[in-house]
Amino acid sequence: MTSINRRDFFKFVGAGGAGAGAGYLYAELVKRPQELLVPQVVPPEDYSPGLATWYNTVCNQCSGGCGISVRIREGEAKKIEGNPVHPVNQGRLCALGQSGLNALYNPDRLKTPLRNNNEGRFQGIEWEEAIDELAQKLNESRARRQSDRVQLLTGNIRGHVNGLIGHFMEWVGVASHMQYDFTRPANLYEANQLTFGQSMLPYYDIRNTHYLLSFGADYLGTWLSPVHNSLGYGHLRQGQTEKRGTCIQVEPRMSLSGANADEWLPAVPGSEGSLALGIANVIANGHYTGADQAEWANALTTYTPSNIARLTGISEVDIERIAEEFFTNASLAIAGGAATAGTEGVATHIAVNALNYLAGNIGQKGGVIFNSDPGFAQTSTFEHANYQQMITLAEKMKNNEVDILILHDTNPIFSMPSSSNFQEAMENVPLVVALSGFMDETTAMADLILPTDNYLESWGDDVPEPAVGFSVASISQPVVSRLYDTRSLGDILIDTARMMGTEVSWDSTEAYIQDVWSRIYAQQGGDPSGFDNFWRSALEAGVWGQETASTNQGSTVKPFPVNQLSDVSNKLEGDESEYPFVLHPYLTLTFLDGRGANLPWQQELPDPLTSVVYNSWVELNPGTAVELGVKEGDVLEVTSPSGTIRAPAFIYEAIRPDVVAMPIGQGHEQYGRYAEQRGVNPIDLVVPNFDQRSGALAWAGTRVKILKTGERVLLIKTDGITRTLGRQILGPSEAEHG
């Protein structure tokens, strides 16, 4: 036995100790991190851990008015789907609508009230302080009786929140409330007023039509109510028992609807209205037998197929064929997009309305159906601001005629051409208050920012437009509790009015909406004691509707005011010799007018036609590209009479050689981490002309020139080879087509 000396003893003790320590630590290390099991303090009544609850509300990502169901688990929103019982979208939902979650949980949301310390920095303040400041300024203005020097400017707001705004204006002395939305089809409203006497959107029955003729309207992507249109399209293609519907698309650059059409006709940009009148001419002279036939033939004499063929680049044969097909089939003509965003947008719409009239589509199944009155009539205290009014507002601001500008969810600095100088004009306003959810370009100009709720956190209601053929109203309710210290628009208005000493009988937007609904309920003859039940079931369903006959269906159609037809050739800004290309900006289904650019899912969604992500691009015809020696990714300088921007080239197969197209939506300087400093905004190139009749911006009427800069960038896209190369990917018989 070896003797153990003192040294060894310590060694042994050391080894034992170190071993124990190592063992203990190892056990600690391999342990899974402890998770907590955190219960509710007081559970909501319908809460059950591990089980999802669906709440219905209304989508606010575009103005289509789809109903949505939001899946909630453990108090968090997990998914947005269409509300299956909502007649607009019938359970379906587009990409942008589903990305609403990205807006709710966006890391760049405004979280507290902010005040601009005049050095371009914002400081967080308390709500009381913020409301107090606004109330004080409004009080001063009211004391001076200068309600006309207070301007309320919001985005598109539908439903009874407008009523609350109206009350607010009365209480505190605001004379004007304007709603500005770039995507609003102002020309269509105007044209319908002039031809049908109704400034509303009728129901375009794509579902049941056999022959859909679209002039520039991207009904599958961005036009009016894309999800409802797509449902209709699916039915038109494969659901109709009599016939597979035919789709014709007239536009200089193939949109999503163009790609799905049977025939894509690249008419000369700006001549779409003329083409419509050319077709009308053929119908009026050869097919139409109505009492006013002579009047029509007379009004359309100059629009002979040969003239129109020369003007539009569409052959006479095609014009005559389309006219015949359009007349003999159950047909529908629609217009939108760039085709109606020229200087003669209203005239173009009227020409298309005329086509529908001549082919007898008004009030017909598969045609244009005017909805019955939803029965929610309310006096509107606002007006939809067109571009011209916005310019007037800018001038007023510049001339120091506006003391307080209250903004809500609208971004005119982004969606108006920079040459409109809206931004500079805003600088002259002593107090700009922005009620917004995000720090966008316009909000960044504010002196006071009041953060608003996301639409999934607030109350409201909506009457979808275009409606679906009968009265429908939807309720939007909060589906999650507030994430941050934000308030809804209505609540801020109530708080401000109270701070100014006004007696307000409603405590919140919720109370107001409920009150309005109870009154409507009573008007419709409901038993007052049953309102609670009615309200609960309406909330549960998210939508309330009443099937009524459409006013116009079957009844006699009012004669068409033929004298409203007018010159339809749009003027293009810029000299053709200097600016050889026509700029074709277009709305994308990913960002719409730019509002979707802060949603990471939308940024990562390949553009449906080019598959490009995260950037802007300039689309060129392959022939033009060869001529100019341009390849994909070459950075081009695009210059119009009012500006220059730079973006990489994309060679697009289906665009006229004399047109360059650019998507709208990117090019934000402010709007959170996902949107900022990405791509360019083609609206900045637009020469600010407008339609004389509606005052809407003619954003499709600008000529440009392009210059290769020599720089190259990698245009990130998901597509590789975009030809089937004989592989039978599209089906066994595709070889003949390929």
Next chain:
Amino acid sequence: MSVLDTIRKYREAGYYKEFDYHWGMTVDLDRCTGCEACVVACQAENNLPIVGESSFAQRREIKWMRIERYWEGEYPNAKLNFIPMFCQQCDEAPCETACPVFATYHNQDGLNTQIYNRCIGTRTCAVYCPYEVRYFNWFTYTWDEPLERQLNPDVSVREKGVMEKCTFCIQRIRQAKDLAKDDDRRKVRDGEVTPACAQSCPTEALVFGDLNDPESRVSKMANDPRGYQVLEEQNTSPSVVYLQKVHGDEEAI
């Protein structure tokens, strides 16, 4: 012989005594508009990461459902075709033969599985898949706070080194089976499972169901004379049947 008969022929030789289901999908190309609602639906449902611009530039995007574009002809007669592409849940899946650890295998429901905790990331399956619908996690992607609050708790969040692909929304199938059991049914009824993509599709182009059941909607759709399988010649026997687009100049079927 319709496409469905071909599929059935292959299934007889399978390695299960009995198939519970044969989950399958039909894609009507005459309805599909390429709107990509399904792409976002899948992203939302299945916790697909936001990979960021630089990963995208390196073609490291992860999209279980994608829309492919194929052009025909030249201007002014250029035509564009869209085709949704996702895992075809092949009966004779080449990817399954490739996996050294059986992280991907065929289960009794006719699904081509992908078991994340088993996957060791050899990426062989992705090479073997003729449809290129397998996506590899090159990094552990994170969500900017509070975006992670939208993550679906019924679906794993994948880490670096794991392959992933369309699962036919297994969590939804599982839930439907769960509810069927509550009713004392062993089998779910037609229409009780709708994957996220099919649920969202605004044109109702996607139909999902059990191909074993001749009465199911998907079986009836698959029997359409327009039905075909992509890359049929590869003999992968996909469970997804595409219905060919009807061209304007042809007579409607």
Next chain:
Amino acid sequence: MLSVHNRPPKIQAIAKQEFREGVRVNVSVLEALKPLRKSALLGIIGIVGIVVGLKINAAYSTHLKPVQPIEFSHRIHAGENQIECLYCHSSADRSPSAGVPSVAKCVGCHERIATVRDSAEIAKLNAYWQAQEPIPWIKVHDVPDFVHFTHKRHVLAGLECQQCHGPVETMDRIERVADLTMPWCTDCHTLNQTDNGLDCYTCHK
């Protein structure tokens, strides 16, 4: 890896000899190891130390039986007072997760139980309630995120809670007795011939 060549020279020699001659030579290995005895002892003591360390860890800092924010006793509630498991874990038969009772539920009962109203642990509960804060219980039974486990199906299949959670009604501080590893799951699935119980997609998500 230990090759012949880097063993101590003496063993090397013996091994070589053994190898060459192909016969067992009677050499005492212990004899040969004599000079190494101390280091071996040192090693053994180290290893024993590690084991002791692991044991200490398991005894005092275990994740199987963590110290909870409130010394809640299942023995008193489920054992002595015979409260049904589902009374508190109320969603176990209808949801994947069994659920822990809300603070309101705890307080709701305890308000009425005069005998323990003033005890130290109830005071903690009341403190949470007054602050309207949830109790941060430490999870004892935790399955990884890539596993889909549903209480509902197991409860409805007639399994006793104790089958996985052990004799909870006797535990003062809750302790995990089950392995919660995949073989532990699949053994049971195999034994009971669970419908598709071995298919990966049944449990992996």
